[in-house]
Amino acid sequence: xxxxxxxxxxxxxxxxxxxxxxxxxxxxxxxxxxxxxxxxxxxxxxxxxxxxxxxxxxxxxxxxxxxxxxxxxxxxxxxxxxxxxxxxxxxxxxxxxxxxxxxxxxxxxxxxxxxxxxxxxxxxxxxxxxxxxxxxxxxxxxxxxxxxxxxxxxxxxxxxxxxxxxxxxxxxxxxxxxxxxxxxxxxxxxxxxxxxxxxxxxxxxxxxxxxxxxxxxxxxxxxxxxxxxxxxxxxxxxxxxxxxxxxxxxxxxxxxxxxxxxxxxxxxxxxxxxxxxxxxxxxxxxxxxxxxxxxxxxxxxxxxxxxxxxxxxxxxxxxxxxxxxxxxxxxxxxxxxxxxxxxxxxxxxxxxxxxxxxxxxxxxxxxxxxxxxxxxxxxxxxxxxxxxxxxxxxxxxxxxxxxxxxxxxxxxxxxxxxxxxxxxxxxxxxxxxxxxxxxxxxxxxxxxxxxxxxxxxxxxxxxxxxxxxxxxxxxxxxxxxxxxxxxxxxxxxxxx
Amino acid sequence: xxxxxxxxxxxxxxxxxxxxxxxxxxxxxxxxxxxxxxxxxxxxxxxxxxxxxxxxxxxxxxxxxxxxxxxxxxxxxxxxxxxxxxxxxxxxxxxxxxxxxxxxxxxxxxxxxxxxxxxxxxxxxxxxxxxxxxxxxxxxxxxxxxxxxxxxxxxxxxxxxxxxxxxxxxxxxxxxxxxxxxxxxxxxxxxxxxxxxxxxxxxxxxxxxxxxxxxxxxxxxxxxxxxxxxxxxxxxxxxxxxxxxxxxxxxxxxxxxxxxxxxxxxxxxxxxxxxxxxxxxxxxxxxxxxxxxxxxxxxxxxxxxxxxxxxxxxxxxxxxxxxxxxxxxxxxxxxxxxxxxxxxxxxxxxxxxxxxxxxxxxxxxxxxxxxxxxxxxxxxxxxxxxxxxxxxxxxxxxxxxxxxxxxxxxxxxxxxxxxxxxxxxxxxxxxxxxxxxxxxxxxxxxxxxxxxxxxxxxxxxxxxxxxxxxxxxxxxxxxxxxxxxxxxxxxxxxxx
Numbered sequence: 001x002x003x004x005x006x007x008x009x010x011x012x013x014x015x016x017x018x019x020x021x022x023x024x025x026x027x028x029x030x031x032x033x034x035x036x037x038x039x040x041x042x043x044x045x046x047x048x049x050x051x052x053x054x055x056x057x058x059x060x061x062x063x064x065x066x067x068x069x070x071x072x073x074x075x076x077x078x079x080x081x082x083x084x085x086x087x088x089x090x091x092x093x094x095x096x097x098x099x100x101x102x103x104x105x106x107x108x109x110x111x112x113x114x115x116x117x118x119x120x121x122x123x124x125x126x127x128x129x130x131x132x133x134x135x136x137x138x139x140x141x142x143x144x145x146x147x148x149x150x151x152x153x154x155x156x157x158x159x160x161x162x163x164x165x166x167x168x169x170x171x172x173x174x175x176x177x178x179x180x181x182x183x184x185x186x187x188x189x190x191x192x193x194x195x196x197x198x199x200x201x202x203x204x205x206x207x208x209x210x211x212x213x214x215x216x217x218x219x220x221x222x223x224x225x226x227x228x229x230x231x232x233x234x235x236x237x238x239x240x241x242x243x244x245x246x247x248x249x250x251x252x253x254x255x256x257x258x259x260x261x262x263x264x265x266x267x268x269x270x271x272x273x274x275x276x277x278x279x280x281x282x283x284x285x286x287x288x289x290x291x292x293x294x295x296x297x298x299x300x301x302x303x304x305x306x307x308x309x310x311x312x313x314x315x316x317x318x319x320x321x322x323x324x325x326x327x328x329x330x331x332x333x334x335x336x337x338x339x340x341x342x343x344x345x346x347x348x349x350x351x352x353x354x355x356x357x358x359x360x361x362x363x364x365x366x367x368x369x370x371x372x373x374x375x376x377x378x379x380x381x382x383x384x385x386x387x388x389x390x391x392x393x394x395x396x397x398x399x400x401x402x403x404x405x406x407x408x409x410x411x412x413x414x415x416x417x418x419x420x421x422x423x424x425x426x427x428x429x430x431x432x433x434x435x436x437x438x439x440x441x442x443x444x445x446x447x448x449x450x451x452x453x454x455x456x457x458x459x460x461x462x463x464x465x466x467x468x469x470x471x472x473x474x475x476x477x478x479x480x481x482x483x484x485x486x487x488x489x490x491x492x493x494x495x496x
Numbered sequence: 497x498x499x500x501x502x503x504x505x506x507x508x509x510x511x512x513x514x515x516x517x518x519x520x521x522x523x524x525x526x527x528x529x530x531x532x533x534x535x536x537x538x539x540x541x542x543x544x545x546x547x548x549x550x551x552x553x554x555x556x557x558x559x560x561x562x563x564x565x566x567x568x569x570x571x572x573x574x575x576x577x578x579x580x581x582x583x584x585x586x587x588x589x590x591x592x593x594x595x596x597x598x599x600x601x602x603x604x605x606x607x608x609x610x611x612x613x614x615x616x617x618x619x620x621x622x623x624x625x626x627x628x629x630x631x632x633x634x635x636x637x638x639x640x641x642x643x644x645x646x647x648x649x650x651x652x653x654x655x656x657x658x659x660x661x662x663x664x665x666x667x668x669x670x671x672x673x674x675x676x677x678x679x680x681x682x683x684x685x686x687x688x689x690x691x692x693x694x695x696x697x698x699x700x701x702x703x704x705x706x707x708x709x710x711x712x713x714x715x716x717x718x719x720x721x722x723x724x725x726x727x728x729x730x731x732x733x734x735x736x737x738x739x740x741x742x743x744x745x746x747x748x749x750x751x752x753x754x755x756x757x758x759x760x761x762x763x764x765x766x767x768x769x770x771x772x773x774x775x776x777x778x779x780x781x782x783x784x785x786x787x788x789x790x791x792x793x794x795x796x797x798x799x800x801x802x803x804x805x806x807x808x809x810x811x812x813x814x815x816x817x818x819x820x821x822x823x824x825x826x827x828x829x830x831x832x833x834x835x836x837x838x839x840x841x842x843x844x845x846x847x848x849x850x851x852x853x854x855x856x857x858x859x860x861x862x863x864x865x866x867x868x869x870x871x872x873x874x875x876x877x878x879x880x881x882x883x884x885x886x887x888x889x890x891x892x893x894x895x896x897x898x899x900x901x902x903x904x905x906x907x908x909x910x911x912x913x914x915x916x917x918x919x920x921x922x923x924x925x926x927x928x929x930x931x932x933x934x935x936x937x938x939x940x941x942x943x944x945x946x947x948x949x950x951x952x953x954x955x956x957x958x959x960x961x962x963x964x965x966x967x968x969x970x971x972x973x974x975x976x977x978x979x980x981x982x983x984x985x986x987x988x989x990x991x992x
């Protein structure tokens with residue numbers, strides 16, 4: 001049958017629309033939601049069937065959703081053949097993991113191979129993610145999963161010399177230090193090719209934030225050109241496809257809004273190995289409503305990161321930071337971009353906590369990389385930031401990635417005011433992030449929150465606690481409604 | 497916006513198609529795969545958005561998939577409003593279960609309420625099913641889940657007197673005793689209102705098998721009329737909606753091909769309680785490739801069934817049966833129907849193992865129900881079958897359900913032959929069932945396997961081991977291919 005474009009966006013899911021009475025459906029016994037293998041001369045894909053039951057679709061065509069159309073990339077009037085896909089090779093491994101068994105290297109390799117080849121449906125991926133949640137992946141399995149994720153993607157070879165990287169385990173709104181750290185470290189002359197993710201469960205990922213200032217969807221060759229010219233880059237990992245299995249898993253992790261230690265480690269370290277990194281610094285914010293909630297949890301995650309890193313040949317250090325409250329003022333892509341530009345530009349009203357944290361991290365990275373015994377990193381970082389060298393490097397990187405543009409926050413703004421007078425004693429980062437997400441972040445780049453209070457600050461009744469920014473009135477209303485219904489997102493008490 | 501019918505079958509998933517530039521998408525910031533609440537004067541539904549990016553869809557209409565169209569049932573040109581749904585009330589309970597916590601009554605009630613109200617996406621349902629798999633539901637949780645499933649559906653009140661039921665935990669191909677048992681017990685004058693499921697992971701459920709002979713999609717009122725007239729019925733549970741949450745969960749359990757003890761117990765017992773049963777007999781086949789694989793597993797499941805039944809006020813008995821090989825000749829809806837009719841008609845070539853097992857089960861049920869101390873059930877069952885009373889009752893029940901028709905097996909038939917001479921020593925029920933599924937069962941009712949060898953039987957090289965039936969040549973080829981590639985589905989050895 002001939003392939004046509006359905007013009008329907010089903011996100012990353014490959015869907016094929018066929019008429020109920022078409023020859024293929026009748027001969028093969030296909031029903032709705034059947035998985036179908038589509039083959040052309042050059043491409044092959046497993047897609048989900050949606051059966052069309054009226055006459056809008058001809059009997060001799062198969063219509064592809066956007067994701068399927070892009071993956072198959074058919075020529076004009078190109079024909080395809082359709083068949084039942086063989087059962088996924090990893091089905092048995094998936095079942096074993098769901099029932100609590102321990103998997104080996106070959107199992108994880110089969111699972112990740114089927115993941116990148118689109119042979120697992122979203123509900124199978126959801127089952128896999130759930131079966132690995134909590135403590136259900138042991139250390140050996142974490143290493144096996146990491147290796148499998150590396151094996152099914154590309155791997156960059158930078159030749160000789162150090163290749164640095166910095167990664168935040170996340171969960172802390174506004175903690176957008178990466179672009180500042182990359183700018184400082186690259187300005188110091190070290191190689192730091194940074195790939196970042198889009199938001200999974202947060203109102204913004206580093207890629208979302210960078211995207212309001214420059215292009216981030218570079219492919220591998222373009223990314224390598226940027227790093228050769230400027231030592232560093234900050235691009236979206238999705239187009240580089242360094243750990244393509246991870247990009248697929250995110251599709252179900254995002255709506256489920258949970259991930260596990262084992263998958264977090266495999267996701268992070270597989271990307272570092274594939275990126276050709278030699279030294280990795282992990283920023284781990286710890287706080288009751290951060291991703292890592294306690295020192296006990298931080299110890300467990302640190303041990304797992306360190307042991308897996310050793311197994312896959314990475315030098316890894318963990319920097320544990322304060323995760324009790326947001327960093328910087330902005331939460332959401334554009335508002336966070338505005339903050340980090342203020343720090344790089346040494347503006348008087350730049351958020352000092354963001355500046356200090358970026359300097360700490362850059363200092364540790366410079367110490368790890370340095371030849372002088374590792375003590376002068378922090379002051380070197382400070383002088384590169386204060387001198388404007390870091391700003392120049394950041395703008396040069398943006399230029400190399402396709403040009404810099406100034407971010408513009410959302411136009412619909414409304415304050416959320418204090419219901420009582422007192423001191424800020426506690427911040428629920430998760431629900432605060434939820435307000436930003438309801439306002440439209442990260443899909444609406446200008447949406448989010450501007451939140452400048454810090455623990456111990458005093459506030460008067462009726463004064464703004466924070467401002468909500470949105471690109472549309474509908475989303476603004478929705479975020480306001482949630483914030484109003486949850487006045488305890490910020491705890492205001494009589495004594496600090 | 498006006499609601500129109502997309503004419504796209506997405507199975508049970510409610511999907512709404514809207515143009516990327518429509519006013520609602522722009523004002524509300526909706527993206528593909530966003531969950532959207534749709535409201536008309538009378539109906540309300542949460543659906544998944546697929547964004548249409550070409551001009552085939554007008555800007556002022558929202559187009560509904562079949563499942564959404566049926567659920568909303570809009571009048572001509574009816575308008576709807578669209579909004580962000582509030583987060584599912586059960587999201588926190590789901591997350592807690594995924595991370596291994598124990599849930600209480602209120603948590604399960606929230607989960608089942610959101611399940612039947614379509615507020616959970618398929619990947620959230622998949623996460624729930626996975627989080628409950630294996631041993632991850634304890635006994636109290638199993639009872640809570642059972643109660644929650646009952647609470648969100650209807651419940652039949654039959655007035656005074658016994659209400660019997662018989663249920664097989666499944667996993668054994670061809671074990672289609674239910675229609676025979678119902679016919680015998682109803683002929684004996686006892687009330688046995690049987691609701692059955694369609695296949696979840698097997699080539700046929702009792703509802704699939706009955707559907708080739710009569711109507712099974714009766715609603716509750718129609719089912720009650722049948723039982724009042726004939727004492728018994730054998731209908732599909734899905735239209736009766738006795739445990740509607742279970743019907744939704746099956747949507748993800750079917751493609752995942754796994755379910756757990758806790759969910760199995762909750763699924764079975766919630767339906768029995770809702771059906772108003774007082775006494776339930778459970779057929780539990782045990783064998784290495786049946787659903788229950790060992791006596792240890794059978795003990796665990798029996799204990800869980802008994803304790804949950806006690807908690808919800810059911811008298812329950814378990815009949816443990818041989819699960820090493822299929823029962824009867826046929827595997828697949830029509831082929832199994834042919835077998836059970838042969839037994840009811842006392843045909844000479846009827847499968848004796850199916851007859852004996854049905855008599856055993858009917859005998860135990862009659863003993864449970866009887867007033868004579870419970871010993872004469874088996875012989876009473878035998879005389880009702882041999883006299884033709886059971887056949888007359890079966891045909892009367894079919895008549896009451898909408899009329900009886902003779903089943904017709906698939907037209908494409910091919911044998912799979914023995915590759916060596918010897919004795920049948922082992923049967924892999926799961927992979928044998930898979931051959932029947934690849935042949936098209938249960939969706940193609942005539943598809944399946946005719947398998948007459950039994951453990952210990954001898955076979956000559958080149959003789960047929962079994963025959964594959966299919967409604968289409970494509971499916972026949974696919975089943976043959978799998979059977980040929982897996983010659984060890986049946987173990988043939990030199991000594992028996």
